[in-house]
Amino acid sequence: MDTFALVVTIGVALFFTYTNGFHDSANAIATAVSTRALTPRAALSMAAVMNLAGAFLGSGVAKTVSKGLIETPHGQSGMAILFSGLMGAIVWNLVTWYFGLPSSSSHALFGGLVGAALAGGITVIWSGVIEKVVLPMFISPLIGLVLGYLAMCVILWLFRNSNPHRAKRGFRMAQTVSASSMALGHGLQDAQKTMGVVVMALTIADLHDTNSIPTWVKISCALTLSLGTYAGGWRIMRTLGRRIIEVDPSQGFAAETTASSVMYTASFIFDAPISTTHVITSAIMGVGATKRVSAVRWGVAKNIVAGWFITMPAGAAVAAVCYWLVLLCFG
Template sequence: MDTFALVVTIGVALFFTYTNGFHDSANAIATSVSTRALTPRAALLMAAVMNLAGAFLGSGVAKTVSEGLIETPHGSGGMTILFSALVGAIAWNLITWYYGLPSSSSHALFGGMVGAALAGGIKVYWSGVIEKIVLPMILSPIVGLLLGYLVMVGIMWAFRGANPHRAKRGFRIAQTVSAAGMALGHGIQDAQKTMGIVVMALTIADVQDHNGIPAWVKITCALMLSLGTYAGGWRIMRTLGRRIIELDPPQGFAAETTAASVMYTASFLFHAPISTTHVITSGIMGVGATKRISAVRWGVAKNIVAGWFITMPAAGGVAALCYAVVHLAAG
């Protein structure tokens, strides 16, 4: 029974990674597609390949996810909690994808973990949740907004005397690089989060007693994220690429460069699991504000930010309900 529960939980974790891929593929490519720097299918293929590569760069984020957020009790109870957390995250991913709302798959997962842990009566390390999840959730969009604004101001100053048509053509080419960097950062962040969950499942089932990530876990999580990315997330892509602001190639390059820089810094310096959705959205807002404040459709932005704040409690609520149903059925 324990082996069956482990296999099911890992399978659900991989499905979560797949939904993460098609839910968040828009993060890496929406700006490049909206500015016509890349065709949608070419952009998705590039993002899938870079997601795959990024998944193998480091393991700091995975260790952050698997340690210090919730207690990891052994046995069927612990596996039920992980299963419920993943179901909560998947449900929220699918709901927000359907409505085209670029919410965070990462925070859906964290919300699911906390909700399932509370329902299961196991310890939540609130200091770890605040330090590792809440603070990066608040700080990363602020940094993305300010940095996006500053990067765009720098580009406008550096190219103030350039021919507009020639400059846009150059930035359209440069966007293929910045979009690839964004997709690589997404792979570094989001594949590692699922790796951390799978390691927790293996530890709960007493399959391994260390925090290292087996090679098969890295490969499987990376492939599922890439497959999901290639499946695409067209609804969210429209929201990011056009509904917040109509981007031109210099603005798209600035937003992608900003988001990629924030993700690399968070991953390699702080091992902090941040949301790629949050940083690219805030980067787009910061870049758009250089044009004029009213150029950003703040009504759309407000709805997106509201979605950020309800993601964790909503996914946590679904996870708690799932735990109650599974526990009742098993009892």
Template sequence: MDTFALILTVLVALGFAYTNGFHDSANAIATSVSTRALTPRAALAMAAVMNLLGAFLGSGVAKTVSEGLIQTPEGSKGMGILFAALLGAITWNMITWYFGLPSSSSHALFGGMVGAALAGGTTVYWSGVLDKIVAPMFLSPLIGLVAGYLVMTAILWIFRRANPHRAKRGFRIAQTVSAAGMALGHGLQDAQKTMGVVVMALVIADVEDYGDPIPTWVKLAAALMLSLGTYAGGWRIMRTLGRKIIELDPPQGFAAETTGASIMFATAYLFKAPISTTHVITSAIMGVGATKRVNAVRWGVAKNIVIGWFITMPAAAAVAACVFWLIQLVFSA
């Protein structure tokens, strides 16, 4: 039974990685597709490959997820907590995907972990949740907004005397590089979150210890599922990011992607903080758009997205708690 529970939980974790991929694929490529720098299928293929490569660039975020948020639960009850956390995250991903809202898969996972832990009586490391999750949830969009504005302002000043049509062609080519960097950063951040959950499952099952290196098969499985999900594409969310917030041109798309990728790499390597790629790229698009004129950004759409950000963690936590109680009810009957 313990082996079956482990296998089932690992499979669900990989299922989460898949939903993360198609839910968040828009983060890396929506701007490139909307500006016609890349065709949709070419963009998705490139993003899938870069996600795969990015997954092998570090492990700091995985360590934060597996050790820094909740106390590792034990036994079959512990595996049930982790299983419920993942189902809560997947459920919220599917709901927000259906409505085309670019909410954070990362915060859905963290909310699921906290909700399931509370329902199961496991200790939540609130200082870790505050420092590694809540604080970056507020800071990363603010930094993305300001940095996007500044990067776009710098581009406008540097190319102020350039031929507009020639400059746009050049930035359309440059977007191939910036979109690849965004996808690489997405793989670095989001594949590690699944790795962290799988490592926690292996520790609960007494197969691995936290001091051990992350097994290669865990890295490869998480990376492949994220890449497969990315290639499947999240067209509903892509339309929201690429068109509904603001109509982007190639220089704006390049500025937003460069800003987002830079923030993701900096937070992964300097702070080992699992930030939301959704929050970063969405706020960067808003900052870039505001350089055109403030009312160029469709702030009504932006408001709905921000509201979605704030309800993601509690909503996923509530679903995860209900799943855990249902599991307990079934197995105690």
């Protein structure tokens, strides 16, 4: 196995993690920043630290990614497929970041892997893709939407007789906890996805043949995700924090608490790699709908949801083109 190809592929995987960090940092902190519960820099610092911590909480998602989606052959063809899948995800991350769309880095990665595998004539484990990717893609936002709505209804009932200004201050303080919980869940989910890809690369290179994740892989993926998070994703942060609804502290707390609960359940119980973007966006829609349905800017929401549906095909298409280019240049 060409060591250079392995090093380049791992480097690209870490760069994907970096783009994931600045692309998805808004997931954890957009509402906390928009309600002024946290300053932008303090929020980013907190998110980076919690992402780092979350990356070490489990390995179930990483194992799902490394073994349950495609059958990668050993040798140069397998490494080319992995490299191309990562490139497809990176390109889509950068495009959606530029336009301020909170699309899913996770589904861009999964789409990239599937697209590269199809282009290379490699077996795609469709049952795994449907069970671990497609079904959670539809189910988790619906759960986030419903639970966000219910959580906000409970908060409105419990605090119906409270002093509005005092309650607002209290929820601002509570948001530091709920935003931290979101960031921890983001690290738990998204750092593990890249860990799974790096383990795939090591397996293709015949340097790893167990279910464990090397410590250096955990550390490098966690640190890179944290650095990306600290770099910030201001365009997407504006979309989540302001353009869907005008979030107040109680709504921000409800959305973040709901989304983090869904992420922990998916990670620890089902080992399912879900999209943090999908869950927090749908939770924000749910809490906003309790005020009045028209409070949610459904036109913006519609564009976001449309982006969700095209993310996997777009990542797959870019990855397929990349694979053919790799074959043309090095085949």
